[in-house]
Amino acid sequence: MEGHREVLDRQNLLNEANNEFNSHHWKRAEDLYTEFIDICMASGERDSNDLAIAFNNRGQVKYFRVDFYEAVDDYSAAIKANRQFEVAYYNRGLIRYRLGFFQDAESDFKKALEINANFEDARLSLHQTILDCEEKTRRGY
Template sequence: MAQEAAELLSAAQAELAARRLSAAEELYNRFIALSPAGARRDLATALNDRGQVRYLQVEFAAALQDYTAAIECQPGFEVPYYNRGLVRYRLGVAPESTVFSTSNWLPDTSGECLAQVLTMSLGNHTPVPFIGVWLLQSPDTEGDFDEAMQDFRKVLELNPQFEDAALSLKQAILDKEEKQKRGY
């Protein structure tokens, strides 16, 4: 059974690396269901990786649950803290996972046309470009930034050399301050 679990985890990681997200998620689900007792590190890795799959599928709530489960499984594992912090940061930019995909729009390399359309139709929400989608800023996101900063600080406590966490913490602080300056 341990050999089967190890093969499932390896296959799931290969599917994730190849960006075959549905197949990866299915394999992670099977691994998690079969995870042998005492394999907490592998279970935490699988939960973190399944969270990554769900993040890439823009299923932020499910990704947060997986990252949190990975942390509970192995509290000294800094990667799920970082990943959870990134999702919380994104939610600070776009609460309630409000996402508009640009994949079906005509190419607009500047994004200005889409930004004008969204701004006109969405009131006080501000469209923000983010990796091929448009996220909406909303005024009530301070808690998400605080939670993201808490996660990034925990990463740095566990691994002071985690450069991306240090950069993300600085950016979250700057973005929170900017939102406060703008009055939302």
Template sequence: MDEDYNQANLLFTNGQRQAALDSYTAFLDKWEPQRDAFGDTVNSYNKKLAIAYNNRGQLHYLNVDFYLAMEDYSQALKYNQHFAVAYYNRGQIHYRLGSYQLAIQDLQRALAIEPNFEDARSNLMQARQDLELQLQGKSSSDTINALS
């Protein structure tokens, strides 16, 4: 397991995006179904699965495959509910897709886990501002439609 995991991480670190994506997929396909066999080491196992999903999600994000990236970040959180970076990453995609309320929720979760996560803090402020603008825009158009 460690060899497959380390190989995928090495490719990711070296910027070999497609090879890393393929390697993470192979790792997850091979090792995720065997999770229950790890008994006492399941927490360590879950952390590796979470990191693999998060990193593969990052590769999907870089390929502008936002929905695949979100699926992977959600899977990462399934295996490690205290993974602030995965909440942050998923929040970033929600933000880019204009789902500001969902972005805010994920960024708040990231900050609850890691209160000093400055990128999450600044992006949370931006998401709140953009949500407010979005709501004002809807309110303005609703008013215009009502007057027409």
């Protein structure tokens, strides 16, 4: 069982990581998210919204670096930590779309919309994915 101090320290670490992320200090943010994730995993805290956010945001940093497969791993870990985190499904879907994995992307966008029917970016991305998948099939790719 964690003490109040450990939880507070962990929350401060996540806040610092988020501040660095929002300031576009990508390397520092990634390092802090990794530290936060490691602490959570070591403490057995594997099911939480904070952990999902840390994985998702670290995935964003990797996406910006064009490390798509590593970003997908982080988005998948975010989903595992919080199955109702529609943003992680959307982000993973975007990468799958960019990599040409249209059916996987379609599945992720649909799941994001299942969780949040008002997620307009997911709706637009789903529509484009379906169109591009049909075009790919039509051309015989």
